[in-house]
Amino acid sequence: MNTNLLYDLAGILLVAFGLFALIVCAHPLRKILAVNIMSTGVFLVFIATAYGTGMEAVDPVPQAMVLTGIIVSLSITALALILACRIQETTNLFRLRSEKSEDQRAIES
Amino acid sequence: MVPPMNIMLAGFDIILIASLLWLAWNILATDDIFKAVVLFISFSLLMALCWVRLHAPDVAMAEAAIGAGLTGPLFLAALRRMKRIHKSERRMDLEEKRPDQQQTAGPASGRFNPVLLMLILLLACLTGLLAVVSGILPVQTEGLGNLVADHLPRSGVTSPVTAVLLNFRGYDTLLEIMVLLVAVIGVWSLNPAPMPRQTMDTSPVQVSLVRLLAPVMTLVAFYLVWQGAARVGGAFQGGAVLGGAGVLLLVTNFTWLHAIPSRPLRLGLTLGPTVFLGIAVWCMISNGTLLAYPESSAGSLILVIETACALSIGISLTALFAGGRPNDSLSE
Numbered sequence: 001m002n003t004n005l006l007y008d009l010a011g012i013l014l015v016a017f018g019l020f021a022l023i024v025c026a027h028p029l030r031k032i033l034a035v036n037i038m039s040t041g042v043f044l045v046f047i048a049t050a051y052g053t054g055m056e057a058v059d060p061v062p063q064a065m066v067l068t069g070i071i072v073s074l075s076i077t078a079l080a081l082i083l084a085c086r087i088q089e090t091t092n093l094f095r096l097r098s099e100k101s102e103d104q105r106a107i108e109s
Numbered sequence: 110m111v112p113p114m115n116i117m118l119a120g121f122d123i124i125l126i127a128s129l130l131w132l133a134w135n136i137l138a139t140d141d142i143f144k145a146v147v148l149f150i151s152f153s154l155l156m157a158l159c160w161v162r163l164h165a166p167d168v169a170m171a172e173a174a175i176g177a178g179l180t181g182p183l184f185l186a187a188l189r190r191m192k193r194i195h196k197s198e199r200r201m202d203l204e205e206k207r208p209d210q211q212q213t214a215g216p217a218s219g220r221f222n223p224v225l226l227m228l229i230l231l232l233a234c235l236t237g238l239l240a241v242v243s244g245i246l247p248v249q250t251e252g253l254g255n256l257v258a259d260h261l262p263r264s265g266v267t268s269p270v271t272a273v274l275l276n277f278r279g280y281d282t283l284l285e286i287m288v289l290l291v292a293v294i295g296v297w298s299l300n301p302a303p304m305p306r307q308t309m310d311t312s313p314v315q316v317s318l319v320r321l322l323a324p325v326m327t328l329v330a331f332y333l334v335w336q337g338a339a340r341v342g343g344a345f346q347g348g349a350v351l352g353g354a355g356v357l358l359l360v361t362n363f364t365w366l367h368a369i370p371s372r373p374l375r376l377g378l379t380l381g382p383t384v385f386l387g388i389a390v391w392c393m394i395s396n397g398t399l400l401a402y403p404e405s406s407a408g409s410l411i412l413v414i415e416t417a418c419a420l421s422i423g424i425s426l427t428a429l430f431a432g433g434r435p436n437d438s439l440s441e
Contacts, residue, residue, distance in 0.1 A: 003122060007163065008243040010126040014133055016236040021137035023228060029142055029187065033149055036180065037133050040156055043168075045243070051163045059254040060269035063165045064278060067270070067345055068285045070171050071422075075292035077180055078429035081187040082296045085432070088191050 007048030014041030028084035032077060039073045125162065129155050143188060150181035166341045167270045170333075174349035179426055182356055186430060190303060265407025266338040274343065275411045279400040283389060286382050286418055293378060293425045302433035311362055319361045326354035334419045338408065344381075344415040348422025355427030371435035374424065381421025385414050 018038030022031055043066045050062040132152040136145045153176030160169035257269050257277065264272035274282050330350040337343030358366060388410055393399045402410050 003118075005244060006122055006126060007159070009240055010129060012236055012239045012243065013130055015239075016232050017130075017133050017137055019235075020228070020232055024225070025137070027142060029184065029191075030137065030145065033136055033145060033184070036149070037136065037152075040152075040176075044156075044159065047160065047163050047165050047168065049243070060257050060273045061253045061278070063167050063270050064273040065281070066165070066168050067171050067274065068281050070168070070175055071285055071345060072288050074175055074180060074183075074426075075289050075429075078183055079292045079295045081183055082299055082432055085187055085190050086299055 004048050004051055007051070008045050011041045011044030011046075011048060014038070014044065017041075028087065029081075032080050032084065035080075036073065036077060039069065043069060122162070125155065125159060129159065146181060146184040146188060149184065150177050153177040153180065167343065167346070170341060170346045171349060174346060174353060178353045179349060179356065179430070182360075183430060186432060190432065263404055263407075265402065265404070265409075265411055268337060268339055268341070268343070270341075271337050271343050271411070271415075275414060276400075276402065276407065279389070282418075283382075283385050283400070286385055286421065289422065289425050290378065290382050293428050296429055296432065297434035300433045301436055302431045315361055319357050323354045323358055326350055326357070330354070330419060330423065331416070334415050335412075337415060338412065344418040344422065347415075347419040349426065351419060351423025352426025352430075355423060356430045359427065359431060367436075369435075371437050374428070374435060377424045378421055378428065381414075381418035384417035388414060 015038050018034045018036075018041060021034035022038070025031060025034065046062050046066055050059045129152065132148055132155065136148045136152060139145050139148065153172060156176060157169045157173040160166070160172055254269075257273060260277070261267065261269060261272055264276040266272050266276070330347040332347075333342035333350060334344060334347035335342075337347070388402075389400045392401050392403075396403070
């Protein structure tokens with residue numbers, strides 16, 4: 001059991017948690033949180049795999065790519081949050097459900 | 110070469126990973142979504158610690174500034190905006206969780222749910238498969254560290270991460286700046302910025318603290334950009350700190366903020382992408398290759414790009430937090 005493997009496993013578990021919550025939870029904010037945790041897990045696997053490979057110099061390429069990834073995931077999060085707010089303002093629903101939820105029925109009646 | 114693993118370090122690793130996983134589970138399982146967001150902020154701080162442990166200080170700084178300092182406030186702002194419509198429902202997804210709380214038994218009122226079981230089974234298989242793959246992958250490859258170190262003197266900077274970001278893989282960074290700009294355009298096209306309520310009285314302590322902090326944070330931001338050439342830091346970390354200062358100004362609700370016309374804002378927003386793209390095209394015209402800086406002036410060109418990008422990133426992040434376009438539209 002070495003450090004790379006330990007952090008790799010943590011990253012994989014984070015991805016699994018996030019994917020599970022993304023499918024199961026119906027609240028849009030929770031879904032966005034889940035996507036964030038998934039992306040963090042991917043970054044963790046990436047950096048952990050590179051850890052300790054170069055002898056003295058730490059490999060800068062994965063670091064640069066993760067930095068890029070962090071900014072991109074922030075952009076996605078911000079856009080998704082505004083979209084979630086708009087969905088909520090226009091439909092008055094708190095959850096995303098394909099069939100008619102109780103909220104909708106209450107509004108219609 | 111696996112670094113020697115002494116007992117102290119191993120204990121630290123295990124505690125760090127255990128708390129990370131515990132926090133992640135609680136973020137996704139807690140009833141109160143406000144609590145989930147607060148837990149997410151602490152999760153990001155622990156992740157920053159994790160990056161330091163894995164010898165990635167640039168990522169750690171970006172995670173601390175962006176993950177904890179900006180993503181958390183973005184979620185809180187969205188939560189507040191949703192609550193404004195449905196007041197008195199702080200635990201708004203409480204009734205959502207109630208059917209889900211019987212998750213183990215299935216949402217359909219205590220009945221055995223084969224779909225959920227199948228999902229858990231599939232995810233467990235996926236996790237196991239990934240774990241096995243990461244276990245048998247040959248880890249002891251050399252990586253690109255030595256290659257970067259060999260070419261570092263030609264890049265114009267001495268920090269390897271900055272060299273990769275802005276010289277060797279400058280194309281990625283150019284596209285990333287564009288992604289950020291597109292995100293801001295997307296947010297602006299959806300709705301105008303929600304007007305803050307005038308009745309909200311800000312505490313005088315906060316006002317004077319922000320008056321003190323905002324200039325200091327701006328100074329720190331540009332210092333980070335400057336030292337990015339040689340050490341940890343760079344356009345992203347600097348831009349994130351600048352964005353943090355902007356968010357502080359926004360939440361303190363200074364009245365002069367709303368008097369800022371949108372034209373300089375738009376110019377600042379596009380300054381980084383324009384400068385970056387301009388230099389890229391100029392390189393293509395003079396050398397024939399996109400983003401191939403002439404070796405003698407590479408250092409100063411990178412500094413120019415980084416300063417412009419940090420400014421644009423700071424303004425973009427503030428605009429994303431504001432959540433809409435400025436109220437004086439140019440088209441009217």
